[in-house]
Amino acid sequence: MTQRIVTAADLDKLVAGWAKSGAVYAPVEVKDWTEFRRIVSLAETDLTRVNTKLSARGLLFPHCETMFRFEASRPDKAQEADEPETQVVLGVRSCDAAGIAVLDKFFSGQGETDTYYQRRRDRTTLVGLSCHAPADTCFCSAVGGSPTGTRGLDLLLTDLGGRYLAEPLTDKGAALVKDMPEASASDLAKKAELADRAEAAITERIDTRKLKGLLDTADGNPIWEELSLPCVNCGACTFVCPTCHCFDITDETRKGKGARIRVWDTCQSCTYSQHASGHNPRLAPSARFRNRTMDKFRYTVDQVGEVSCVGCGRCIRECPAGIDICETVERLMLALVK
Amino acid sequence: MPNPYLPLSVKVERISIENDARDLKTFDLAFGDAGARKSFHFTPGQFGFLSILGVGEAPFGIASAPSEETIKYTVKRVGTFTTALHELEPGASIGMRGPWGNSYPFELMKGKDIVIVSGGFSFTTLRSTIVYLLDPSRRSQFGKLTVVYGARSAGELLYKDEIKAWESSPDLSLRLCVDRLDGAPWPETEGLVPNVLKQVAPSAANAVALVCGPPVMIRFTHPVLELLGFKPENVFLSLENRMKCGIGKCGHCNVGPKYVCKDGPVFSYKELLRLPTEY
Numbered sequence: 001m002t003q004r005i006v007t008a009a010d011l012d013k014l015v016a017g018w019a020k021s022g023a024v025y026a027p028v029e030v031k032d033w034t035e036f037r038r039i040v041s042l043a044e045t046d047l048t049r050v051n052t053k054l055s056a057r058g059l060l061f062p063h064c065e066t067m068f069r070f071e072a073s074r075p076d077k078a079q080e081a082d083e084p085e086t087q088v089v090l091g092v093r094s095c096d097a098a099g100i101a102v103l104d105k106f107f108s109g110q111g112e113t114d115t116y117y118q119r120r121r122d123r124t125t126l127v128g129l130s131c132h133a134p135a136d137t138c139f140c141s142a143v144g145g146s147p148t149g150t151r152g153l154d155l156l157l158t159d160l161g162g163r164y165l166a167e168p169l170t171d172k173g174a175a176l177v178k179d180m181p182e183a184s185a186s187d188l189a190k191k192a193e194l195a196d197r198a199e200a201a202i203t204e205r206i207d208t209r210k211l212k213g214l215l216d217t218a219d220g221n222p223i224w225e226e227l228s229l230p231c232v233n234c235g236a237c238t239f240v241c242p243t244c245h246c247f248d249i250t251d252e253t254r255k256g257k258g259a260r261i262r263v264w265d266t267c268q269s270c271t272y273s274q275h276a277s278g279h280n281p282r283l284a285p286s287a288r289f290r291n292r293t294m295d296k297f298r299y300t301v302d303q304v305g306e307v308s309c310v311g312c313g314r315c316i317r318e319c320p321a322g323i324d325i326c327e328t329v330e331r332l333m334l335a336l337v338k
Numbered sequence: 339m340p341n342p343y344l345p346l347s348v349k350v351e352r353i354s355i356e357n358d359a360r361d362l363k364t365f366d367l368a369f370g371d372a373g374a375r376k377s378f379h380f381t382p383g384q385f386g387f388l389s390i391l392g393v394g395e396a397p398f399g400i401a402s403a404p405s406e407e408t409i410k411y412t413v414k415r416v417g418t419f420t421t422a423l424h425e426l427e428p429g430a431s432i433g434m435r436g437p438w439g440n441s442y443p444f445e446l447m448k449g450k451d452i453v454i455v456s457g458g459f460s461f462t463t464l465r466s467t468i469v470y471l472l473d474p475s476r477r478s479q480f481g482k483l484t485v486v487y488g489a490r491s492a493g494e495l496l497y498k499d500e501i502k503a504w505e506s507s508p509d510l511s512l513r514l515c516v517d518r519l520d521g522a523p524w525p526e527t528e529g530l531v532p533n534v535l536k537q538v539a540p541s542a543a544n545a546v547a548l549v550c551g552p553p554v555m556i557r558f559t560h561p562v563l564e565l566l567g568f569k570p571e572n573v574f575l576s577l578e579n580r581m582k583c584g585i586g587k588c589g590h591c592n593v594g595p596k597y598v599c600k601d602g603p604v605f606s607y608k609e610l611l612r613l614p615t616e617y
Contacts, residue, residue: 067343070391076347076431078391111600112585115341219594219614246589249343249582253392260343260391265582265589272590273580273616276396276416279553281579281593281616291592291616299595 001168004180005187008162012042014176015090022086022123025059027052036089047091047159050135051312055242056096057103059089060120064263067116067249072256081259086123088176094149094156095140095312097128099242101152105304106245116262125172130158132194134202137313139326142206145311147198148191158191165191206326207333208297208307214336215298219290223335227328228289230321235266237315237325238292243300243308246272267291293328342585345389345433346374351408353428358493361415362459363424364401366408367434378437380404381444382466383576383604386411386436387584393422397581399603400437401462403469409434412462412496438584439603442467442548442574451481453540453568455559457488457531457551461496463576464550472509484540488515488531492522513538532558535566542567550576553617560607570608577603577617593617 006014018024019040026045027034033053034046068078092100107117131138131147140146150156155173157164165187168174238244248265251258265272268288274280282288300308309325316324348367356362365388369375380386380400388411389395396419402410415424426432442463452471456464464487471480485504489495495514502524504512514525515534527534531551547568549559556575563573579591579598586600594613596602605613 072392075391076433078344078433080341080344107587110586112342112587113339114585114587115339115343245587247582247587249395249588251392251394258392262582262588267589267592275578275580276420287614287616294594295592299592302595 001174003168003183003188004166004177005160005183006157006164006166006177006180008042008164010180011157011164015042016040018088018176022088024088024090025056026090039090045091047129050131050133050138051093051095051314053314053318054240055099055312055314056089056092056126057099057242057244059087060100060124061103061107061117061245061247061264064261065116067260067262069257069259072253072258078260084120084123086125087120088125088127090127091129092126092153093131093312094128094145094147094151094153095138095310096242097126097152098140098145098149098310099152099312100126102243102300102304102306102308102310103245104152109304125154125176126152127173127176128153128156130156130191130195131198132159134198135313135317136203137316138202138311139205139313140311141199141202142326143208143307143309143311146195147202148195158194160187160190160194206329208309210333211297211307211329212301214333215294218294218298218332218336221332221335223332224286224290227293227331228286230323231268231285231289232321233268233270233285233288234320235268236318236320237323238266238268239264240314240318241296242310242312242314243296267295293325293332296325297329342435343583345387345391345395345435346378347431348409348434350426350428350430350432353426356412356459356496358491361424362412362494362496363415364410364412364496365423365426366402366410367432368408375407375409378409380437381441382470383441383463384437384439385463385584385603386434386438388413388419388423389433389435390419390422390426391433394419395433395435396420397438397578397584397599399463399466399576399578401465403466403473405473406469410466412459414459436584438599440601442576442604443546443606444470447546448479449481449544451541451543451545452483453545453547454483454485454487455531455535455547455549455551455563456486457555458490458494459496460550460552460576461487464548465497465500467548468504468510472507477509481544482540483510484538485510485512486515486531486535486538487512488517488529488534490517491520492516492524495525511538530558531555532562535559536562539566542569542572545572547573548576549573570611571606573607574604575607575610577605579617 107114581591591598
């Protein structure tokens with residue numbers, strides 16, 4: 001598809017236009033971090049920082065979502081919730097877009113299609129933004145991604161200094177910038193140079209190619225006790241993760257009206273796997289820690305054909321106990337080859 | 339595409355108290371129209387979610403056979419949802435969604451002897467299985483059917499009238515047992531399920547075992563089956579893990595890379611040997 005050039009002034013106009021026909025979300029500065037918020041003008045955004053506090057997953061799989069409503073007087077009759085708005089998400093980093101591609105597989109790529117995820121996904125256009133200066137916690141290139149990766153996106157923007165190279169990846173993405181001028185060979189060369197520099201700036205490394213065979217026998221290894229010692233099972237890692245998809249379903253009723261809602265849940269909570277009888281198959285904190293690590297690097301390989309860590313580094317940044325998932329995997333591999 | 343989270347409306351036709359402790363009730367559910375019942379296809383071993391809007395929902399194994407008109411669930415009262423369910427009166431409307439999960443491996447079981455081992459109130463999907471296998475149109479496709487079913491006491495055995503009739507049926511060999519004889523005239527065998535299974539000693543030659551029961555029963559049943567010569571690939575267990583969605587999305591019921599809801603609830607012992615024992 002034709003690559004185009006969008007100046008900052010053009011992007012401003014485009015955003016204003018998108019905001020008229022639907023919602024636009026982009027990273028916005030909040031205290032000392034950024035997060036995806038609804039905007040109407042480009043001036044509200046901060047597109048420079050890596051990376052938003054939470055991933056973009058919440059725009060497709062909200063932290064809290066109404067599944068359907070009901071009235072207490074008719075406890076057998078569910079009324080479906082309103083259809084979501086169309087939305088453009090601007091400034092999605094490649095790691096987050098890759099995370100959405102993994103969520104696509106979980107929610108709609110196998111078995112039953114998740115109605116609530118799919119109807120938001122169908123109404124969403126993802127506009128990515130290449131990373132020039134990855135954070136010191138970033139390791140996308142170690143898990144199959146890249147600071148300029150396009151997987152999951154409809155359009156990728158690369159900041160060439162006051163103007164953006166726009167690479168459409170889907171028809172939906174191409175339509176957004178169809179009236180913009182074509183990019184020149186020197187624009188493409190500049191992007192390639194920026195991409196190389198960003199890739200070289202990534203220092204966190206794990207070799208996931210070796211993992212699959214090794215992790216086949218990792219579940220029962222005593223090393224998990226040691227690796228999980230600092231973990232307090234707070235679940236922060238799971239809430240900031242772009243690929244975590246666990247949720248709880250609960251009913252809320254007030255003044256005769258009620259709703260069945262779903263909210264993010266975490267496998268780090270001790271009640272997550274607790275049976276009604278009180279029996280708990282993953283009571284030990286180390287078992288919960290192992291479950292999360294193994295899920296990212298081994299279980300999802302069986303489930304959806306790939307490692308489900310996209311290297312965004314958020315779990316490293318947000319962990320109150322200072323646990324670094326790359327270090328965990330490295331120490332695990334050392335224990336397994338012993 | 340239908341929304342898999344939306345419960346279908348069903349009517350509670352009949353509620354039966356199953357045990358002396360009165361904490362196990364069987365609910366017979368009927369669809370409003372015959373078409374909805376027809377399109378609710380299931381195979382024994384599958385489960386459904388029962389739902390009371392405003393209270394919540396929970397998964398239960400289907401206790402009726404596909405040939406039966408109503409959909410039957412036997413539920414123990416343990417928490418908020420099951421208490422609300424137990425408080426219902428016949429005629430109430432509730433929600434149901436499913437059927438979810440795989441089933442017992444009937445294709446593999448064809449032409450083989452079948453040994454069913456069950457303890458306590460886990461007998462539900464195995465009742466479904468037995469009724470299914472005893473169907474005159476199907477019985478000849480399977481070999482000898484041996485059932486060992488036990489409970490703490492006579493009053494805790496499920497489906498008493500039905501199992502009494504099965505005791506004298508030529509189509510299956512049923513051994514009922516209780517942990518301790520308490521003077522009740524029936525059943526006659528005292529003993530824990532694994533020990534009784536050892537006495538009954540069904541042949542493992544060309545046979546498949548289906549096991550469902552509390553974790554402690556399962557733990558002691560495996561060595562007996564092994565002793566009798568059952569290979570892990572011919573032993574099938576039905577697992578129950580906490581779950582929220584039933585369709586492999588919410589994450590809760592995972593055992594390593596497997597979801598009990600979607601990849602199970604029935605697993606061969608051979609499969610389970612490769613997984614962490616998180617069930």
